[in-house]
Amino acid sequence: MAAMVVGALRRGTATAGGSSRSFARSLPRPVSTLVVAEHEGGFVKPSSLSALAAAEAIGKDDNRVSLLLGGSGPGLHKAAEHAASSHPLVSEVLVADSDVFAHPLAEPWAELLRSVQHKGGYSHVIASSTSFGKNLLPRAAALLDVSPVTDVTSISEPRVFVRPIYAGNALCTVRYTGEDPCMMSIRSTSFSPTEAMSEAKVAPITQVDLSFLSEGSSGKSAWVNLKSQDTERPDLANAPVVVTGGRGLKSAENFKVLEQLAEKLGAAVGATRAAVDAGFVPNELQVGQTGKIVAPELYMAFGVSGAIQHLAGMRDSKVIVAVNKDADAPIFQVADYGIVADLFEVLDELLKKLPDKK
Numbered sequence: 001m002a003a004m005v006v007g008a009l010r011r012g013t014a015t016a017g018g019s020s021r022s023f024a025r026s027l028p029r030p031v032s033t034l035v036v037a038e039h040e041g042g043f044v045k046p047s048s049l050s051a052l053a054a055a056e057a058i059g060k061d062d063n064r065v066s067l068l069l070g071g072s073g074p075g076l077h078k079a080a081e082h083a084a085s086s087h088p089l090v091s092e093v094l095v096a097d098s099d100v101f102a103h104p105l106a107e108p109w110a111e112l113l114r115s116v117q118h119k120g121g122y123s124h125v126i127a128s129s130t131s132f133g134k135n136l137l138p139r140a141a142a143l144l145d146v147s148p149v150t151d152v153t154s155i156s157e158p159r160v161f162v163r164p165i166y167a168g169n170a171l172c173t174v175r176y177t178g179e180d181p182c183m184m185s186i187r188s189t190s191f192s193p194t195e196a197m198s199e200a201k202v203a204p205i206t207q208v209d210l211s212f213l214s215e216g217s218s219g220k221s222a223w224v225n226l227k228s229q230d231t232e233r234p235d236l237a238n239a240p241v242v243v244t245g246g247r248g249l250k251s252a253e254n255f256k257v258l259e260q261l262a263e264k265l266g267a268a269v270g271a272t273r274a275a276v277d278a279g280f281v282p283n284e285l286q287v288g289q290t291g292k293i294v295a296p297e298l299y300m301a302f303g304v305s306g307a308i309q310h311l312a313g314m315r316d317s318k319v320i321v322a323v324n325k326d327a328d329a330p331i332f333q334v335a336d337y338g339i340v341a342d343l344f345e346v347l348d349e350l351l352k353k354l355p356d357k358k
């Protein structure tokens with residue numbers, strides 16, 4: 001067994017770092033980390049910068065960190081330059097320049113990861129728990145014959161990690177006991193991206209040898225198209241403020257009122273699965289166990305009961321405000337501020353009193 005459970009903590013009872021002290025410490029081994037970086041518009045995505053922060057948590061002084069980017073065109077090269085100066089720990093940026101990697105297809109990317117790992121012999125491989133990371137990591141791990149550790153929220157030692165289980169109701173400490181590489185996906189909300197480097201330290205950019213690519217590298221999948229919402233609102237996964245609507249909103253029309261509030265607060269809009277299933281909003285707005293995991297500064301929930309699967313995606317938010325007409329709704333158990341009231345009246349009042357966003 002590659003990942004061994006060494007302890008489980010009830011949330012809020014102890015810190016993972018503290019509890020790990022009683023575990024036998026592993027012997028120091030040389031650490032080198034490969035971070036799979038996603039990019040958009042010529043920049044490394046914030047979720048991948050969080051993966052870099054996780055690499056720093058594995059080892060600061062003796063950790064050789066390489067960033068792997070794939071794709072083609074000017075956007076890739078701009079992102080590679082951004083990557084090269086994104087963190088003082090980055091010692092090398094590896095660029096896989098091919099149309100094959102322009103889209104997040106897990107099959108060719110898994111082949112790429114296997115090839116880069118065979119050449120680099122990394123002790124750790126990190127990806128963020130995005131849709132792409134979650135698709136890629138198990139495939140690449142299977143090709144490398146190792147077992148990945150998923151959804152890591154904290155790193156106690158280079159091979160001892162904390163991850164949530166039971167929809168986030170308990171935290172489990174696991175020790176990775178398998179062969180190199182130790183592959184893991186991290187929850188980006190748990191690792192703050194580091195600030196851009198102040199002084200100019202720029203890592204070298206190296207092209208990856210792609211001779212391993214063959215016609216069959218894409219497997220059975222093919223890229224069709226990307227549909228995304230054309231909105232100026234912040235990305236739900238990284239927004240500092242999120243306003244979420246549940247089934248209590250009652251219709252797609254009423255969600256537009258919530259959107260007005262989001263507009264005023266510069267917030268992203270989220271939804272429960274019940275609201276998504278009812279067709280009020282598209283699936284990409286779903287927050288929760290089977291949706292997006294968010295941890296904004298402020299999370300406002302309107303007409304959300306607080307089912308365990310929803311809490312799994314938002315309970316780490318810094319401040320939670322809940323509006324529900326049922327005083328016994330479970331959402332109030334995690335809320336910092338609770339308003340027992342009709343959500344439409346509260347929304348109406350907030351829209352009247354809040355100034356427009358400048």
Ligand SMILES: Cc1cc2nc3c(=O)[nH]c(=O)nc-3n(C[C@H](O)[C@H](O)[C@H](O)COP(=O)(O)OP(=O)(O)OC[C@H]3O[C@@H](n4cnc5c(N)ncnc54)[C@H](O)[C@@H]3O)c2cc1C
Pocket residue numbers: 245246247248249271272273274275286287288289290291292302303304305306307308309310313323324325326329341342343344
């Ligand atoms: C495997 C699995 C995975 C799941 N994954 C997710 C997930 O990722 N995300 C998720 O959200 N759910 C998920 N669910 C569904 C989850 O169990 C709940 O069914 C869902 O979260 C409930 O959504 P809701 O709170 O909007 O609806 P409800 O539970 O119906 O709650 C509606 C709330 O609105 C309140 N309300 C109604 N009218 C008003 C009003 N006028 N003013 C104020 N309050 C009002 C009610 O009092 C009630 O509390 C999952 C379920 C399963 C089984």
